[in-house]
Each structure stands twice: as C-alpha cells, then as structure tokens.
Amino acid sequence: MVTFLAAIVILIIGYFTYGKFVEKVFGVKNERLTPAYSHADGVDYVPMDTKRNSMIQLLNIAGVGPIFGPIMGALYGPVAFIWIVFGCIFAGAVHDYLTGMISIRNRGAHLPELAGKFLGKAFKHVVNAFSILLLLLVGTVFVTAPAALIADLTPAWISMGVIIGAIFIYYIAATMLPVDKIIGRLYPIFGALLVVSALGVGGALVVQGHPIPEITLQNMHPGGLAVFPLLFLTISCGALSGFHATQSPIISRTTQQENQGRKIFYGMMILEGIIAMIWAAAGMALFSGENLNEILAAGGPAAIVREVSITTLGAIGGTLAIIGVIVLPITSGDTAFRSARMIIADYIKVGQKKIMSRIWIALPLFVLSIALTQIDFNILWRYFSWANQSTAMIALWVGAMYLALQRKNYWIAILPAMFITMATFTYILNAEIGLRLPIEVAYGGAALITIASAVAFFMTVRARLAASDSGLHPIVVDEDLNKTA
Known part of the structure; x- marks a missing residue:
C-alpha cells in the first residue's frame, strides 16, 4: 500500500518539478x-x-492502454x-509535451511531417506508413475491446455485431x-x-485495505517472461506511448496559447499514469499471479475490469466504473480515425474543409478496420504494442x-529515445512476430542499433x-515566426 500511494505522490510531484523543467527547456x-x-x-x-x-x-491518449496494459x-x-x-x-510526459509543442510551432503538423523535417525526407514516408498502421490497429482494438464490455451490460439479443456496428457509426460521425x-x-x-x-x-x-504489494525488483510473471x-x-x-504522438497534433490545432501546453500535454500524461497505477495495483491486489493469468487467458483484460469494478464498488458503482472504462477506448478510437484522416490529408495535400474530401479519405480506413476486427484481440495487441513503441521511439x-538544432538541452529527449530504441529492437528481434532470434543475440543486435x-x-x-553557422543552410525549426498575437 505504501508503494502505491508513494508512486502517485511522485507522479504529481513530477508534474510540478520535472514538467516545469521541460517547459523551461522548450521555452x-x-x-x-x-x-x-x-x-x-x-x-x-x-x-x-x-x-x-x-x-x-x-x-484521446487514454484508450484501453492505461487499463488493459497495466492489468x-x-x-x-x-x-x-x-x-x-x-x-x-x-x-511519456516528455514525449507528449514535445510532440504537442513542436506541432504547435509547425502549423499543427503531424508526426510524419515532423519526422521528415527533422530526421530526413525518407523518414516522412516511413513514419507515415507506421502512423497509419498504428492508428488502424488502435481504431480496431478500441472497437472490439469496448464492444466486449458493452455486451456484458446489454440484453443477450443484442449481438456483438450490432454493438460493433453502432460504435463504427459513432466513429464515422466523430471523424467527419x-x-x-x-x-x-x-x-x-466523458472525461469527468x-x-x-x-x-x-x-x-x-485503499479504504477497503486490499493487499497491494510493496516494491520489489523480482520478476513475478507466472510464465517466466522476461521483464x-x-x-x-x-x-x-x-x-x-507513440499513439500519443498521433493524438497531440489534434489538440495542437485547438490550443489557444503556448503556456497551456504543460497542463494539456505533460499534465494529462501524468493523470494517465495515475490511472495506470490504479489498475496495475488492482490487478495485483485482487488476484494472485497464477489466477490473474488464468482469467486473462480465458476472458482477456475485460474480464479483470468487470471483476475489479464489481468487487471494489459493488453492482451499481461497478457498473458505472465499467461504463467509465468503456468510454476510454471509444474516445480514443474515434480520434485515431480522425488523426489518420488528417495525416493522410496532409501527406497528399488535400484540404479538409469540404465534407467530401473528408469522406473519401476516411471511408477506406473504416472498411479496413472492419476487416481487422475478425483477427484475435491478443494478436492485434502484440502488433499494436510493437508499432506503438516504435512510433514513440x-x-x-x-x-x-x-x-x-536550437542548442537546447536535448538530453531530456535523447535518453528516453535510446532506452525505448533498445527495448523495441530487442522485442522485434526476439519476438514470435519478429525474427525469433535468441534473447542474447537480440540484446546484442538491439544495442548495436541503439548505438x-x-x-x-x-x-x-x-x-x-x-x-547553419557557415550560412549555407540556415536552420528553420519553427514556422510562422512572424505571426504574433
């Protein structure tokens, strides 16, 4: 219990201290x-x-990720x-703040355009493909996950197909x-x-005194999977989460002043971290590792959400909590498709003021997503995890x-970048969906790629x-420099 409460306090302190420092570095x-x-x-x-x-x-950023992932x-x-x-x-909060604020400084640009500008033109095309793949996977995962939870709260005669169809109708409206x-x-x-x-x-x-375990570095995974x-x-x-880099530009296009960025981008990531802590603690406190693993294998994370909600809050409160969880993926799925539409529109340079321009870009995305709903959730989650962290990298x-390029303290970004580069390449070199190399070889290969x-x-x-110093190629990191209030 002490570890759990201390962790939440540290997260809050992090917002007021390191968040302020990152804001000062950015300027x-x-x-x-x-x-x-x-x-x-x-x-x-x-x-x-x-x-x-x-x-x-x-x-936008808090889909089922901060619930299903921590569970x-x-x-x-x-x-x-x-x-x-x-x-x-x-x-995570540094990632969200920088992507949001850099987007604000560059016309609300999405990650593919920013990657092309700062990492090289080839990256624009690579990141564009990655982003669309990630957003399609997110949109699909965030259809099937809430549909399963809704099915438990509705009469049996309402089929999963009907529920999924209703969610897609909402997604189309929110996207357009x-x-x-x-x-x-x-x-x-929904946020409230x-x-x-x-x-x-x-x-x-906390009040009911559930035994939340204290901190330890021991790997307690019942299957012995590597940390x-x-x-x-x-x-x-x-x-x-790299998914956040696809969402922050949506809000960079609606933000009124730059000093609002720390609360919007850094602060909301901290709040998502608190939500993740709560659900990770619930999974540990209410289930042993073996029991948790069995329920996950039988009913997936949604089964844990139902059990935790009813156990801690009773029938009525638990149902309201489940509804709160249902809101999360639906309100990230709709903006996933919206973001995909915006990224494609920017890439092919098609204005979005006319409704038909939005429709012909978005509809193929929904058709592909409907097809992907036929794939097992666990398989989708593996590909989502890899695409997600690759995008964060x-x-x-x-x-x-x-x-x-502005001669500012880049270590706040490069250190987490190197860490997640190492983790992501280790995974793809070793995983079943990757090259399936021995873990020792994967470590070595990932280290070389990171270096x-x-x-x-x-x-x-x-x-x-x-x-730039020689005057041959002046560096322009921000656009619209002369436009002031």
Missing part, C-alpha cells in the same frame, strides 16, 4: 499565434479553452510500478464532423466520468533533434549546425 512564447488562430478553418483548427483541451487530450503488466509484479512512475515522468461539434462537447463529460470511476476504484483499494523488453511494451499507454528522436542511432544523431546535429 514557451505566448506572443506567438497558435495554429488554432493562424490556420483557423472551422473543422480541425478551432480554438478551445484549456479545460476542454485537457479533457479531450486525456481521452497485463501486473503479472510481472510491483516492478511494473517503477516503469509506470519513472517512464511516465521522464519519457468539426472537432468542436461532437468531441468538444461530449469529451468533458473516467476520472471519477478511476478514483473510485483507487479509493476503494526486459516485454514489460516496456505491455505497459505502453500508462508510461510511454521515432517521436523522441524528433524531439531530441528539434532541441539539439548506431545515437552516433547518426550526433553526426547529423554537428553537420547541420556547422552548415
């Missing part, structure tokens, strides 16, 4: 017009206040708490309509429900390059700064 400029005003179009570029933007950002990560024991806390403060029509109006309500349900479960764990790299891909959205390298990435980074920075 906000409130006199600059944000894209919400400089590129206002009434569809995606729409100014909204901090409270609405914060709730939308939280719901599955609970199999490893309290070591999961360490990754959630320190990963969130020093990696201006951001302030559905998302801007409903998300603050999410926070109340999470705090309800967390408070019940590194699997834990760091299993718990992604609650600590570090690229986003952190983008953030490091942005800071380095090579760092060397390439430093060489590129040195070359670009030298070219």
Whole structure:
C-alpha cells in the first residue's frame, strides 16, 4: 500500500518539478499565434479553452492502454510500478509535451511531417506508413475491446455485431464532423466520468485495505517472461506511448496559447499514469499471479475490469466504473480515425474543409478496420504494442533533434529515445512476430542499433549546425515566426 500511494505522490510531484523543467527547456512564447488562430478553418483548427483541451487530450491518449496494459503488466509484479512512475515522468510526459509543442510551432503538423523535417525526407514516408498502421490497429482494438464490455451490460439479443456496428457509426460521425461539434462537447463529460470511476476504484483499494504489494525488483510473471523488453511494451499507454504522438497534433490545432501546453500535454500524461497505477495495483491486489493469468487467458483484460469494478464498488458503482472504462477506448478510437484522416490529408495535400474530401479519405480506413476486427484481440495487441513503441521511439528522436538544432538541452529527449530504441529492437528481434532470434543475440543486435542511432544523431546535429553557422543552410525549426498575437 505504501508503494502505491508513494508512486502517485511522485507522479504529481513530477508534474510540478520535472514538467516545469521541460517547459523551461522548450521555452514557451505566448506572443506567438497558435495554429488554432493562424490556420483557423472551422473543422480541425478551432480554438478551445484549456479545460476542454485537457479533457479531450486525456481521452484521446487514454484508450484501453492505461487499463488493459497495466492489468497485463501486473503479472510481472510491483516492478511494473517503477516503469509506470519513472517512464511516465521522464519519457511519456516528455514525449507528449514535445510532440504537442513542436506541432504547435509547425502549423499543427503531424508526426510524419515532423519526422521528415527533422530526421530526413525518407523518414516522412516511413513514419507515415507506421502512423497509419498504428492508428488502424488502435481504431480496431478500441472497437472490439469496448464492444466486449458493452455486451456484458446489454440484453443477450443484442449481438456483438450490432454493438460493433453502432460504435463504427459513432466513429464515422466523430471523424467527419468539426472537432468542436461532437468531441468538444461530449469529451468533458466523458472525461469527468473516467476520472471519477478511476478514483473510485483507487479509493476503494485503499479504504477497503486490499493487499497491494510493496516494491520489489523480482520478476513475478507466472510464465517466466522476461521483464526486459516485454514489460516496456505491455505497459505502453500508462508510461510511454507513440499513439500519443498521433493524438497531440489534434489538440495542437485547438490550443489557444503556448503556456497551456504543460497542463494539456505533460499534465494529462501524468493523470494517465495515475490511472495506470490504479489498475496495475488492482490487478495485483485482487488476484494472485497464477489466477490473474488464468482469467486473462480465458476472458482477456475485460474480464479483470468487470471483476475489479464489481468487487471494489459493488453492482451499481461497478457498473458505472465499467461504463467509465468503456468510454476510454471509444474516445480514443474515434480520434485515431480522425488523426489518420488528417495525416493522410496532409501527406497528399488535400484540404479538409469540404465534407467530401473528408469522406473519401476516411471511408477506406473504416472498411479496413472492419476487416481487422475478425483477427484475435491478443494478436492485434502484440502488433499494436510493437508499432506503438516504435512510433514513440521515432517521436523522441524528433524531439531530441528539434532541441539539439536550437542548442537546447536535448538530453531530456535523447535518453528516453535510446532506452525505448533498445527495448523495441530487442522485442522485434526476439519476438514470435519478429525474427525469433535468441534473447542474447537480440540484446546484442538491439544495442548495436541503439548505438548506431545515437552516433547518426550526433553526426547529423554537428553537420547541420556547422552548415547553419557557415550560412549555407540556415536552420528553420519553427514556422510562422512572424505571426504574433
């Protein structure tokens, strides 16, 4: 119990200390017009206040990841708490803040465009493909997961197909309509429900005295799976998630002033980390490792959510908590498709003011997603985890390059970038969905790739700064510099 409470306190302190430090390193400029005003179009570029933007950002980034991921990560024991806390403060929140703020400085650009600008033109095409793949997987996972939970709360005659169809209809509307029509109006309500349900479960764990284990570095996974790299891909959205890099630009196009960024981007990641802590603690406190593993194998994380909610809050409170959990994936799935539409539109340079331009880009995405719903959830989650952390890796390298080219403290981005590069490549070299190399070989190969990435980074920075100092190729990291309020 002490570990759990201390971890939440550390997360909150992290927001007020390290979050402030990261903001100072970046250097906000409130006199600059944000894209919400400089590129206002009434569809995606729409100014909204901090409270609405914060709730939308939280719901955008907090799909089933900070619940399902930590529940599955609970199999490893309290070591999961360490990754959630320190990963969130020093990696995930930094990742979210930098991607959101760099996007604000560059017309609300999405990650593929930013990767092309800061890492090289080839990266734009690679990251574009990665982002679309990730968003399709997210949209699909965030259809099937809430559908399973809704099915338990509705009469038996309402089939899964009907529920999935209804979710897709909502997704289409939220993807097509201006951001302030559905998302801007409903998300603050959904956000309140999410926070109340999470705090309800967390408070019940404390008040009812459930035995939350104290910190230990011991790997308690009943299957003996290695902590590194699997834990760091299993718990992604609650600590570090590339999916967030696809969502932050949505809000970078609605943010009114740069000084709102720490609360919106860094702060909401900290709040997501608290939600992840609550569900990881619930998984450990209410189930033994073997029992948790059996339930996960039989009914997936959704079964744990149901059991935890009813056990801690009773029938009525538990049902409300489940509804709060259902809101999470649905409110990330809709913005996943919205983000995919925006990324494709930016890539092929098609304006989105006309409804038909939005329709012909978005509909093929929904057709592909419907086909993907036929694939087993566990398989989808493995590919999602890999694509997710690969995207986080690229986003952190983008953030490091942005800071380095301005001669600012890039270590706040490059250290987590190197860590997740090592973890991601170890996974793909060793995993069943990857090259299936022995783990020792995977460690060595990932270490070489990480070192090579760092060397390439430093060489590129040195070359670009030298070219800029000589006057041959001046560095322009921000756009619309002359547009001020």
